[in-house]
Amino acid sequence: AQSVSQHNHHVILSEAASLELGCNYSYGGTVNLFWYVQYPGQHLQLLLKYFSGDPLVKGIKGFEAEFIKSKFSFNLRKPSVQWSDTAEYFCAVNADRGSTLGRLYFGRGTQLTVWP
Amino acid sequence: GAGVSQSPSNKVTEKGKDVELRCDPISGHTALYWYRQRLGQGLEFLIYFQGNSAPDKSGLPSDRFSAERTGGSVSTLTIQRTQQEDSAVYLCASSLVYQPQHFGDGTRLSIL
Numbered sequence: 001a002q003s004v005s006q007h008n009h010h011v012i013l014s015e016a017a018s019l020e021l022g023c024n025y026s027y028g029g030t031v032n033l034f035w036y037v038q039y040p041g042q043h044l045q046l047l048l049k050y051f052s053g054d055p056l057v058k059g060i061k062g063f064e065a066e067f068i069k070s071k072f073s074f075n076l077r078k079p080s081v082q083w084s085d086t087a088e089y090f091c092a093v094n095a096d097r098g099s100t101l102g103r104l105y106f107g108r109g110t111q112l113t114v115w116p
Numbered sequence: 117g118a119g120v121s122q123s124p125s126n127k128v129t130e131k132g133k134d135v136e137l138r139c140d141p142i143s144g145h146t147a148l149y150w151y152r153q154r155l156g157q158g159l160e161f162l163i164y165f166q167g168n169s170a171p172d173k174s175g176l177p178s179d180r181f182s183a184e185r186t187g188g189s190v191s192t193l194t195i196q197r198t199q200q201e202d203s204a205v206y207l208c209a210s211s212l213v214y215q216p217q218h219f220g221d222g223t224r225l226s227i228l
Contacts, residue, residue: 004158034216043119044207044219090158103149103172104217106159 002027004093006107013081014115021076021110023091033074034092034104035065044090050074061085083116118142120220122208128226129198137193137223141210148191149217150183152204159207165191166213195225203227 007022025031035047048059055067065076074091091107121140129135141148150162161175165185176182180198185191195202205224209217 036219043221044209046216046218049216092159102166103161103164103175104151104159105161106151108156108158 002093002095002105004091004105004107006089006091006110008110009108010111010113012113012115015083016080017114019076019078019081019085019112021089021091021112023074023076023107024072025074025091025093025105026072027093027095029095031093031095033065033067035059035063035074035076036090036092037087038090038109039087047076047089081112081114083114085112086114087112120208120210120218122206122220122223124223125221126224126226128228130228131200132197134194134196135198135225137195137206137208137225139191139193139208139210139220141189141191141208142218143189145210145212145218146188147211147213147217148185149209149211150191150193151207151209153207153222154201154204162193162206198225198227200227 003026005024033050036044037047038044047063048057050057050067058064063078067074088109088111090109092104094102094104123138146167148165151159153159163183164172180196183193203226205222207222209219211217
C-alpha cells in the first residue's frame with residue numbers, strides 16, 4: 001500500500017521567511033502528486049499538482065514543488081511567506097492508472113503558522 | 117460555479133444510532149470520493165465511485181459503513197450503529213476523469 005510522510009507537523013515562521021515542507025511517498029510505480037491547502041474555516045483547495053513533464057511545478061500564490069523521483073519526494077517551497085499563508089498543508093499521492101486517478105493517499109498534514 | 121456540497125455540516129448523535137451523510141458533487145463530475153479525517157490524523161480513504169463502474173469500497177472500515185450513489189450524482193454515506201470512534205470530519209470530493217479532486221466543506225460527526 002502507498003503511504004505519504006510529511007516530516008513536520010507544525011511549522012512556525014515569521015513573514016518573509018522562506019518555507020520548505022517535506023513530503024515523501026512510498027510507491028514504486030508512476031504517481032501523480034498533489035499539495036492541498038486548507039485555510040482556517042475553508043475546504044481543502046488544490047495548491048499544485050504534478051502529473052508528468054517538468055519536475056518543478058508552480059502553483060497558486062507563489063508556491064512551487066519539486067518532484068525528485070530518486071528520492072520519492074515532492075517538497076513544497078515558497079521563497080517568502082505571508083501571514084495569509086497560515087493554513088494546513090497536505091501532500092497527497094495516487095497511482096497513475098492512465099485513465100483515472102482513483103483514491104488519494106494523504107499525509108497527516110503540516111500546520112503552518114506565519115507571524116506578522 | 118457551485119462546488120461540492122455536503123450536508124449536514126454538523127451532526128451530533130448518540131452511540132448506536134444510524135446516520136446518513138449527503139454529498140452533491142460538482143455537476144458533470146463522474147468520480148466521487150469519500151474520506152474521513154479523525155482528530156490529528158490525515159485524510160483516510162473510504163470509498164470511490166467512477167461512472168457506472170463498481171465502486172472501490174476497499175477503504176470502508178467495517179460493514180457498518182456503506183455508501184451509494186444514485187443516478188451518477190448525489191451520494192449518501194450511511195453509518196449504522198455508530199460508535200465513538202466514528203467521530204470525525206467526513207469529506208466528499210468529486211472530479212472529472214483524470215483531473216484533481218475538488219473537496220466539500222465536510223460533515224463534522226460527533227458521537228456522544
